[in-house]
Amino acid sequence: MFPEIERLKSLKVQDVMARQVIEVSANQTMAGAARAFAKSDISSAPVIDEQGRCVGMLSAADFIKRDCPQCSEMERHELTKRGQEDDCITIEPTSDMVSSYMSTAIQSVAADESLLQAARAMSAEHIHHLPVLEDERPIGVISTMDILAALINAVEEAEAQLTPRDF
Template sequence: MVTVRDLLRNKGGDVWSVSPETTMIDTLHLLAKKDVGALMVTKEGKIVGVVSERDFVRSIAQTGQCLLYSTVERYMTTEISTVTPDQSIEQCMQLMTDRHIRHLPVLENEKLIGVISIGDVVRELISNKQLTINQLEDYIQGRTYPA
């Protein structure tokens, strides 16, 4: 069973964040610079929300307004699902599917240690499935036995 800790070990634990008072234009610049789809919104070291490209685009679609100099607080999602390093990636996939979310903050002892995306989870699941397929092929073809 692959855990979130395993995934973070391979991916790295970089976490990019903004404050609720950050403007959306600055947030969009950071998203582009770091090549990520979402940022954690923190205040005094605690997560208070998540803001994604998707949140911003959906707001524009609903209101017909593109308010680049408004603050992140206006767009961020405040109902945050989190995971721990010891949870399996299968549990993460289920949570993401059930709640229709694409990013999960990883907390250990209430401290933010990483963020995983749906892409991270899918890549890891596919990699593990391919490894299993390769091992089964080797077994079937007798390549795992010494001659």
């Protein structure tokens, strides 16, 4: 009934992914990564090793060390609510390396995977960005915003096809 729904179901990751990948090096300082994030206006980036292989992901949330020794999860939450989250920051941006803060148990997708598979993986893992890999190297990144934009486009196309008889 709605070909736009079938079109949405047939979309591949490569149809909506960002192809201009901003990467950070595992051997880079957190200060260098922060500069790359700010310069490129990104909130997540694949982390690569010396051979260009994706070895992790770094997100804006990783700039606050999760295993802060002096704060429990509840204390961190309370400090954040009071605007005192700096009390839990243990990062030394000029000396700490990206490899110490990045997520290493990363999910990734291939460019030819379905958009629906990527969305399911992101939902199941509660993540907002997936690196798109080919031979272990990042060739793109897909975000929840990319998926949302594709969904909005499909709904708008479906609405444009409706006639008064459909109501």
